Amino acid sequence: MAKVFEKPTSFYSNFERKTAGSKKSTHYCPGCGHGNVHKMIAEALEDLGLAERSVFVSPVGCSVFGYYYFNSGNFQSAHGRAAAVATAVKRTNPDSIVMSYQGDGDLAAIGTAETIHTANRGENITVFFINNAIYGMTGGQMAPTTMIGQRSTTTPGGRTEVDHGNPIKVCEMLATLPAPTFITRVGLGNSKQIMQTRKAIRKALKIQAEGKGYSFVEILAPCPTGWKMDPPDARDHLLSTMEDIFPLGVYKDTSEDVTEDHWKRVSLPFDVNKRHEYLQAMKTPLDLEPVELKQDLNCKFAGFGGQGILTLGLFLAQVGMKAGHQVSWFPAYGPEMRGGTANCSVNICKDRIGAPTVEHPNVLVAMNQPSVEMFEDEVVDGGWVFLDSGICTGTASADRLKVTAIPAAEMADAVGTPKVANVVMLGAICAATGTFEPDYVKDTLRVIVRKKELLEMNLAAFDAGWEFVKNG
Amino acid sequence: MARQFMKGNDAIILGALAAGCRSYYGYPITPASEIAHAAALHFPALGGVFIQAESEIAAINMVYGTAGMGIRTMTASSSPGFSLKQEGLSYIAGAELPCVVVNIVRGGPGLGNIAPEQADYFQITKGGGHGNYRLVALAPNGAQEMCDLTMLAFDLADKYRTPACIMADGITGQMMEVVDIPEPKTVPYDHTSWCARGDSETRMNLISSIFLEPEDLEQHNLKLDKKYQQITAAETRYEEYRTDDADLIVVAYGVVSRIVYSTIDQAREEGLKVGLLRPITVWPFPSEPIRKLADSAKSFLAVELSTGQMIEDVKLAVEGRCPVHFYGRSGGMVPGGREILEQYRAILAGGTH
Numbered sequence: 001m002a003k004v005f006e007k008p009t010s011f012y013s014n015f016e017r018k019t020a021g022s023k024k025s026t027h028y029c030p031g032c033g034h035g036n037v038h039k040m041i042a043e044a045l046e047d048l049g050l051a052e053r054s055v056f057v058s059p060v061g062c063s064v065f066g067y068y069y070f071n072s073g074n075f076q077s078a079h080g081r082a083a084a085v086a087t088a089v090k091r092t093n094p095d096s097i098v099m100s101y102q103g104d105g106d107l108a109a110i111g112t113a114e115t116i117h118t119a120n121r122g123e124n125i126t127v128f129f130i131n132n133a134i135y136g137m138t139g140g141q142m143a144p145t146t147m148i149g150q151r152s153t154t155t156p157g158g159r160t161e162v163d164h165g166n167p168i169k170v171c172e173m174l175a176t177l178p179a180p181t182f183i184t185r186v187g188l189g190n191s192k193q194i195m196q197t198r199k200a201i202r203k204a205l206k207i208q209a210e211g212k213g214y215s216f217v218e219i220l221a222p223c224p225t226g227w228k229m230d231p232p233d234a235r236d237h238l239l240s241t242m243e244d245i246f247p248l249g250v251y252k253d254t255s256e257d258v259t260e261d262h263w264k265r266v267s268l269p270f271d272v273n274k275r276h277e278y279l280q281a282m283k284t285p286l287d288l289e290p291v292e293l294k295q296d297l298n299c300k301f302a303g304f305g306g307q308g309i310l311t312l313g314l315f316l317a318q319v320g321m322k323a324g325h326q327v328s329w330f331p332a333y334g335p336e337m338r339g340g341t342a343n344c345s346v347n348i349c350k351d352r353i354g355a356p357t358v359e360h361p362n363v364l365v366a367m368n369q370p371s372v373e374m375f376e377d378e379v380v381d382g383g384w385v386f387l388d389s390g391i392c393t394g395t396a397s398a399d400r401l402k403v404t405a406i407p408a409a410e411m412a413d414a415v416g417t418p419k420v421a422n423v424v425m426l427g428a429i430c431a432a433t434g435t436f437e438p439d440y441v442k443d444t445l446r447v448i449v450r451k452k453e454l455l456e457m458n459l460a461a462f463d464a465g466w467e468f469v470k471n472g
Numbered sequence: 473m474a475r476q477f478m479k480g481n482d483a484i485i486l487g488a489l490a491a492g493c494r495s496y497y498g499y500p501i502t503p504a505s506e507i508a509h510a511a512a513l514h515f516p517a518l519g520g521v522f523i524q525a526e527s528e529i530a531a532i533n534m535v536y537g538t539a540g541m542g543i544r545t546m547t548a549s550s551s552p553g554f555s556l557k558q559e560g561l562s563y564i565a566g567a568e569l570p571c572v573v574v575n576i577v578r579g580g581p582g583l584g585n586i587a588p589e590q591a592d593y594f595q596i597t598k599g600g601g602h603g604n605y606r607l608v609a610l611a612p613n614g615a616q617e618m619c620d621l622t623m624l625a626f627d628l629a630d631k632y633r634t635p636a637c638i639m640a641d642g643i644t645g646q647m648m649e650v651v652d653i654p655e656p657k658t659v660p661y662d663h664t665s666w667c668a669r670g671d672s673e674t675r676m677n678l679i680s681s682i683f684l685e686p687e688d689l690e691q692h693n694l695k696l697d698k699k700y701q702q703i704t705a706a707e708t709r710y711e712e713y714r715t716d717d718a719d720l721i722v723v724a725y726g727v728v729s730r731i732v733y734s735t736i737d738q739a740r741e742e743g744l745k746v747g748l749l750r751p752i753t754v755w756p757f758p759s760e761p762i763r764k765l766a767d768s769a770k771s772f773l774a775v776e777l778s779t780g781q782m783i784e785d786v787k788l789a790v791e792g793r794c795p796v797h798f799y800g801r802s803g804g805m806v807p808g809g810r811e812i813l814e815q816y817r818a819i820l821a822g823g824t825h
Binding site for chain 2: 007017019022051052053054055057064067071073074077078081084085086087089092093095096097098113114116117121148186208252265267268269270272274275276278280283284293313317321326327328329330333352353354355356357359360369432459
């Protein structure tokens with residue numbers, strides 16, 4: 001029988017982390033519910049053999065000092081975020097036993113989003129919700145669970161529906177979600193209720209230990225200080241008033257139906273060799289085949305969204321990469337990617353690339369007239385301009401630029417699909433600038449074209465663009 | 473050497489995986505979302521954790537959780553989302569937890585736009601959240617550095633038990649360049665003495681930023697301050713280009729440093745003796761090299777994607793010994809080389825800006 005009087009090892013016998021007052025007594029007020037619940041949790045951890053791997057996440061509120069008492073791994077978390085912290089701890093170490101211990105303001109006001117989404121993900125943790133219908137720590141303000149008519153320092157005339165809203169019923173809300181396994185509301189109003197609370201705490205922790213998912217125990221608790229009552233009156237008040245608004249009972253329990261470890265996630269140590277293999281497999285499948293670069297290419301490719309402008313840039317950049325040069329590709333990103341005009345900048349350079357945005361291109365591909373007008377004045381003297389002669393009406397800069405008007409879209413149609421008009425342009429660029437030989441580029445396309453059913457058409461389009469420039 | 477042609481945003485996750493980061497918690501936001509996409513693809517495939525959190529706030533507090541276990545973890549966002557993370561960062565700094573946070577800075581204030589800016593400089597380098605703390609802040613200017621500096625950020629975070637930040641801009645995040653795939657590392661730090669992993673070895677440990685007694689909190693603040701001084705002494709990183717004989721020193725970081733770099737040789741051809749100092753760490757700021765350059769240079773020019781933030785640090789370093797000019801664009805406007813060159817010409821002709 002001696003065991004009954006021993007403190008469980010999951011509860012410190014001396015509260016050495018306390019900075020003020022006795023190391024033997026808690027910091028809670030007389031008649032407060034936290035002390036009872038702490039002890040019941042500690043006993044459950046001990047009895048269920050979970051203490052060694054337990055982690056207690058304290059909130060902001062009166063139980064902010066949970067770590068004074070629990071001989072477990074302890075996290076003190078930001079206001080309302082205990083469930084998010086608990087989520088991460090559990091996901092990172094699925095064998096840990098993680099408790100998020102929160103009051104009504106923390107859990108049901110500032111932390112409502114975390115509460116709901118943690119439950120909705122079915123995190124395999126246990127949430128203890130101490131509902132005393134008041135902000136205790138900050139001085140007796142209205143809580144989300146404060147009852148209609150209840151006076152607080154911020155509802156001096158009593159809470160009203162119209163001015164302050166109704167008390168939030170968390171168990172009822174969470175019970176609408178499919179993922180949670182166990183949702184119950186218990187109380188500390190009398191010894192019978194306390195025994196039920198003890199049972200609920202054990203059940204919730206057992207569910208977690210078995211990998212059966214999210215468990216939530218709401219505990220109606222007295223706050224004599226906040227309620228401005230003596231402890232016996234506070235207990236009576238809990239029984240006579242709180243229970244009407246917050247009925248006790250089990251709101252959800254699927255623990256018999258859920259299989260063990262159904263909600264246990266996987267988290268593995270990161271093996272360095274496995275990561276090496278994984279990262280190596282991410283490499284672009286282009287072996288280096290150096291080609292001398294006659295001159296740097298600073299390209300601007302522009303046209304309508306959907307004309308393959310960005311892809312043209314990616315293709316040319318990867319050819320440059322294979323050839324061993326410095327390359328960059330930068331899209332004008334944002335709304336223009338979604339249906340309007342698109343443009344991208346590509347640099348292929350011998351040396352380190354400065355600005356990835358090409359201000360003064362020496363290669364401009366314009367696949368619509370607005371693009372011609374937007375960029376032709378920026379092209380350096382003697383630069384190459386390629387415009388789709390079937391779409392664009394022309395350039396005003398022909399005297400200072402090398403202009404190739406090429407019916408790219410029509411030529412692409414002729415090889416099978418208008419989608420490869422961009423590759424017609426690629427052929428034209430390579431031919432006009434003399435940078436890359438056809439076989440070299442086509443070998444590259446064979447590797448980098450993702451839609452293999454379009455590969456032959458891509459190759460034909462390249463040849464068509466090349467031939468157009470070389471032979472007219 | 474295996475290479476990949478990839479976006480700067482993706483290179484961050486490449487670096488994170490190589491560094492042994494095991495989890496990613498994030499919330500979608502343009503122009504940082506590719507980071508979450510890559511994390512969602514790669515972390516679970518390796519047995520790691522990816523959670524799309526319900527909010528930026530939840531995400532940073534999840535980071536707090538895993539960081540408190542002494543295990544490498546990260547989050548990424550863009551400016552408005554980064555603002556939401558400030559409280560969490562303050563807790564992380566206060567509890568001395570190592571982690572990496574990424575901010576792909578976009579146009580502000582408010583909802584602003586998704587175009588590149590550097591106007592979160594104050595927020596990142598001066599604190600951002602409440603209390604006495606600093607973020608180690610690295611400012612990559614290309615895809616390779618997005619990878620390499622992310623790896624470095626994890627090391628610095630672990631070495632000093634402090635949050636480290638990657639401060640990049642929308643261009644550096646969105647552009648693709650060739651990246652050498654790094655060799656993965658085993659994490660060379662053992663945090664068993666302080667972390668809480670939910671096992672018997674770490675059962676006695678507490679992760680907390682609360683120091684109820686003023687005497688204790690002051691001591692804690694002094695300890696943090698000492699750490700920040702150590703970081704400043706040992707970890708300040710920067711790059712110089714043609715500064716030796718320069719009359720005008722341009723200070724620029726991130727994508728702006730690339731644009732400035734492309735103007736330096738051109739300026740020299742015109743006979744303008746211009747050099748570039750690029751902060752790689754924006755905190756700690758390379759004040760000492762700037763102070764030294766102020767002995768020989770005639771003037772400084774800060775170029776930023778903001779209406780003037782880093783220039784304050786340049787001025788503090790120069791200590792009034794020569795003029796510090798400013799040229800900035802904001803709202804997503806990016807200066808061209810031509811307009812920057814005009815600044816050099818005007819300044820070296822005796823003009824002021």
